[in-house]
Each structure stands twice: as C-alpha cells, then as structure tokens.
Amino acid sequence: MLSPEDYETGCLMAQEDEERLSPAQDEGYQSFIVKYNQNVYGQEEYASDSTFQVIDDYFAIVYTPLEKGREPEITSYSYNSIPKCYTYMDVEALNASGVTRLHEHPYLKLRGRGTAVAVIDSGIDYTNPVFQDENGSKILCLWDQTIPGEGNEGAPFGRVFTKREIDKALGEEEPLSIVPSMDTNGHGTMVAGAAAGSMREQEDFSGAAPEASLIIIKLKPAKRYLREFYLLPANAEAFQEDDLMLAVSFAMEQAKKYRMPLSICIGLGTSQGAHLGYSPLSQFAGSAASFSQNSISVAAGNEGMARHHFDGNIGEGGEEETAELRIGEDTDGFTMELWGEPSENYQITIQSPTGENLEVSTAVRSTTQELSFVFVETKILVNYIAIERQSGNSLVFFRFLHPAAGLWRIKVRGDGRERARFHIWLPVTGLIPEGTYFLQSSPYYTVTSPGDSIECMTSTAYQYRDNSLFLEASRGFTPIGSVKPNFAAPGVGIRVPLLSGGFGEASGSSLAAAQTAGIAALMFEWAVIRGNEPFFSGNSVKNYLQRGARRDEGLSYPNPEWGYGRVNLYHTFELLT
Known part of the structure; x- marks a missing residue:
C-alpha cells in the first residue's frame, strides 16, 4: 500500500511535468457560481481578466482575481453565488x-x-x-x-x-x-x-x-x-x-x-x-x-445530536424567542445563519455573556453591519437580507470574530402581525470549533x-x-x-x-x-x-x-x-x- 512518503516522492517526480496553476487552483482567484442559461454572450459582462467556466447549460463559474474584486460579502453578491464549504459526513x-x-x-x-x-x-x-x-x-x-x-x-x-x-x-x-x-x-x-x-x-x-x-x-x-x-x-x-x-x-x-x-x-x-x-x-x-x-x-x-440547530417560533403581539448559544473556550470564530419566513421583519438582539445587548438593524441591508461589544473583545459582522432571491426567505448571516467564551443569547421577535417560524443553523461538525452549540436544540430539520x-x-x-x-x-x-x-x-x-x-x-x-x-x-x-x-x-x-x-x-x-x-x-x- 502507498504511504505518505511515497506520495511525496511521486509528487517530486511529477514536478517537472507540472503546468501553471489554473484560476480554479490559484489562491489569487475567487469563484462565483452564476446562472447563465446558455447565454454565452453574458460572458462579456465580466471583466477581461475574469475566466468563465461552463458547468452545464444552466450553471457556470466566474473566476475573478482577488486583488481586483471585493472580499466576499453576502450583500455585495447574491448569497448563492459565493461557494459554500462541505466536509465529510462520517464520524456484514x-x-x-x-x-x-x-x-x-x-x-x-x-x-x-x-x-x-x-x-x-x-x-x-x-x-x-x-x-x-x-x-x-x-x-x-x-x-x-x-x-x-x-x-x-x-x-x-x-x-x-x-x-x-x-x-x-x-x-x-x-x-x-x-x-x-x-x-x-x-x-x-x-x-x-x-x-x-x-x-x-x-x-x-x-x-x-x-x-x-x-x-x-x-x-x-x-x-x-x-x-x-x-x-x-x-x-x-x-x-x-x-x-x-x-x-x-x-x-x-x-x-x-x-x-x-x-x-x-x-x-x-x-x-x-x-x-x-x-x-x-x-x-x-x-x-x-x-x-x-x-x-x-x-x-x-x-x-x-450535534446541537447545531435551533427551531424557533414567534407569535402575534411581538412575542420573543431566545436561542441560548454556548461558545467554547479559545474559539477564533464561526458563522451562523438564521432563515425565517419572509412575512416577518425579524428584530434581533444579541446578548453577550456579560449581559451587554446590541441590536441588529433591519434598515441596513446593502452593507455589512458591525456589532462591537464593550465588555468583551468580540466583533459580530451581520448581513440582513429581507428576501433572499433564490429561496424567497429572510436570511440573517452572522460572522462571530474572536467570540468570548460563555453563554450568548440571540433574542428574536417579529413585528407582531402574525405567527412565524425561523431556524438557526451552525456549521456542521468539523467546520466549527468543538464546544459551540445551542442549549435548547432540535435534532429535526438537520439533513x-x-x-x-x-x-x-x-x-x-x-x-x-x-x-x-x-x-x-x-x-x-x-x-x-x-x-x-x-x-x-x-x-x-x-x-x-x-x-x-x-x-x-x-x-x-x-x-x-x-x-x-x-x-x-x-x-x-x-x-x-x-x-x-x-x-x-x-x-x-x-x-x-x-x-x-x-x-x-x-x-x-x-x-x-x-x-x-x-x-x-x-x-x-x-x-x-
């Protein structure tokens, strides 16, 4: 059987035949998934230094130099255009x-x-x-x-x-x-x-x-x-x-x-x-x-059993639902997504382990909001999308940077017009540091x-x-x-x-x-x-x-x-x- 040492030897032998990196492999390029619907002339809409890679008659990939493009941002591009990350589903x-x-x-x-x-x-x-x-x-x-x-x-x-x-x-x-x-x-x-x-x-x-x-x-x-x-x-x-x-x-x-x-x-x-x-x-x-x-x-x-999903319901009259999130020690960061029915404007307050409360603005939708806490050295970047174009649902995308360990609370309420349901998902096991999970989680809707x-x-x-x-x-x-x-x-x-x-x-x-x-x-x-x-x-x-x-x-x-x-x-x- 092959060993890692064999692999290194084989790679060295193959180096002479290596070609230059393609944009798909080059760390200097970012990828965007687009729907072009067989419109090959749509390629002209992209910069001359971008590369257009067809997947099928419907989907394509655009590779754009990172130094000339903006950093990925949910509100700058469509949510589905930024590639998601996947990992292994394993643990007679x-x-x-x-x-x-x-x-x-x-x-x-x-x-x-x-x-x-x-x-x-x-x-x-x-x-x-x-x-x-x-x-x-x-x-x-x-x-x-x-x-x-x-x-x-x-x-x-x-x-x-x-x-x-x-x-x-x-x-x-x-x-x-x-x-x-x-x-x-x-x-x-x-x-x-x-x-x-x-x-x-x-x-x-x-x-x-x-x-x-x-x-x-x-x-x-x-x-x-x-x-x-x-x-x-x-x-x-x-x-x-x-x-x-x-x-x-x-x-x-x-x-x-x-x-x-x-x-x-x-x-x-x-x-x-x-x-x-x-x-x-x-x-x-x-x-x-x-x-x-x-x-x-x-x-x-x-x-x-990962406790990475919270299933919430908010009733009429402005009732509030709270998701309690435990964040483990020495966590550098992670993302979190809230998806809700589009009939509601979701009012969200985030409470740190020290009790400090910061609200997510529903008015700021064209750029990233930055929530900076005073008593903990934590920054949360938030993108609020009232109607995500593919699903039609509301999306609130969170990026926790250097979060303080302890119990955080995500308080969600509606505008009181009708009952609404929302879900919050953390990344799958392997893509999030251990020790971060919801205290009251639901095993359902986790496929x-x-x-x-x-x-x-x-x-x-x-x-x-x-x-x-x-x-x-x-x-x-x-x-x-x-x-x-x-x-x-x-x-x-x-x-x-x-x-x-x-x-x-x-x-x-x-x-x-x-x-x-x-x-x-x-x-x-x-x-x-x-x-x-x-x-x-x-x-x-x-x-x-x-x-x-x-x-x-x-x-x-x-x-x-x-x-x-x-x-x-x-x-x-x-x-x-």
Missing part, C-alpha cells in the same frame, strides 16, 4: 440491505457489471487490491483536482489519469512515478470500497456493486479566502461547492464516453443554506439525477445539503445488527415538508478498506450513501444492461427503493428519522414479480 451490512442475496441469486446475480460508480471525495488508494479485478484496475479514470495544471481528458484543471496509466502504474515498483495521486486520509478509499470494492472472500469483504467500474474524483481543498470568510478551524477539511459541481459534471461526461449507466456517490455535506434544496449544488445534482441512466446518492448527515435535493436519493444511517437508527443521524424533514431522508441504509460498523491495506470498521451517513450508490448500480444493471427498462433514471431507482423499503409495525411512514424505511433491494425485486 450488505445482508441487511438485501444485496448479498442478489449477488448470489441463481437467475439475477446482480453485481454491477457494465455500470459505473463515481465517488467524489478525498481520492483513492488505487493500489489496493479491492479496486482491481482480472482486467487490472477497476478505475476507468481518476481526476485529481489537486495536481497543478489546466486539465486534460475533459477536466478543466488538475490531471486526469486513465485506466491504461493506472494499470501501468500498478506494474511499477514506484506506482506514484506514473500516477502521482493519493488518498491522504482514507475517506475516499473507504467510500469507494463500500460502494464498489471487489469481492474478497478470504477477508469477508465485498462492496455493494463488486463488479461495477469506478470513476474517481479527488477534490481539491477549499481556497484560503473561503476558509477565512467562513472562519473555518485551521484543521478543518473543507471543499468548495463549485469544485463539487464540476466533479458531478465530469463524472457524467465520462459515463457518456464509456456508455455506462452512472451512479454517483457524494458523501459530503453542509448546513449552509435554507435547507430547501435551492443551493446551486442541490439544484444541479437534482437535475442530473433526473436524467436517464444517472442517479445520485447523497448522505443525510450526522447532525442529529445537510445536498441531501435536501428533492431528486437525489438521501440516505441516513442505521445499525444493521439491531435495526437501530445511527445515534448521530440527521433528522428530516425539510422546512417545507419534503421527505428527507428518503430511506436508511447500513452505516454503522461497516467493513471498509483502509490505507494500510487491511480492513476496519467505520460509521456515518457517508457510508450509507455509498451502500445506496452501489445498490443503484445493481438496479441499473438489471434495468439498462439487461434491457428490462432502458430509460431508467435516478428517480426510477429512488422510487423503486422507497417502495421496497422495510418498515416496522407501530411506526408511520414516511417519517423524519427513517424516511420510507430501511432500503432492501431483494424485497424491491420481490415486489416487481
């Missing part, structure tokens, strides 16, 4: 989901042959035997966004390695001299293994779709300016939204090239946004999942984005040994009542390949999404490869799995914890006969 499962019986079924024997599973994550240890078969590597192509360069093989930047190059690397003593790409933390390797790792009977291991091919995208880390804007912890592993969108687009183009039905797995998430499926990534992924022979499986998240996309399959995690819900699992529904998660898949104590070359156990909704992605590949094999339903789409997969989900007596379905129940592919096929 196949029998529980009815997959093993279909691997060995005398007539079906579904194993994913002829299909492709795309994993968008931290990369892959391509030297691991679970990603090889009798024909060499199972990987059709590997796009490493972190390698400097202006792209090849249809990728707009980074470096794409083909199966031929990977097979050649596997025959070398130093494979990284040929393919200098490595998964440095093992997350992508685990997810890819759970979705489509080859059968290894001696190790009692198999991915959900062991004969599916793989398309791997290694995401580059979020740029420094975004990390600073969102006040992320120094050690946070974060990825930016526009890179994820390009990864989805790349996977779809590669599947077309190889003429394979495609199942995409996204084991990442964020709590940014209104949780309504309106973020650019949620919209784009949802659109992609509705295409024939494409499906997208996403993680529901692990925010159920992360892009899990809020209506068309995507959103999987929560459960313990397959006793059919109990993963304790940390995010709960639904969405604030407008859309059923999320769609169903539960095994995601606790899952046997996965490790960077060491052995196997271990891992838990989290990322792995539930991986299981679902593999199951989708099996369904595509039955529907498309075997000609039963040639125009099968992601919506088809989702609806079949919802119909065949196992449900417990005494519970009503769909529900915010389980969606439509525990995914069971064998039962789905039983209902087809």
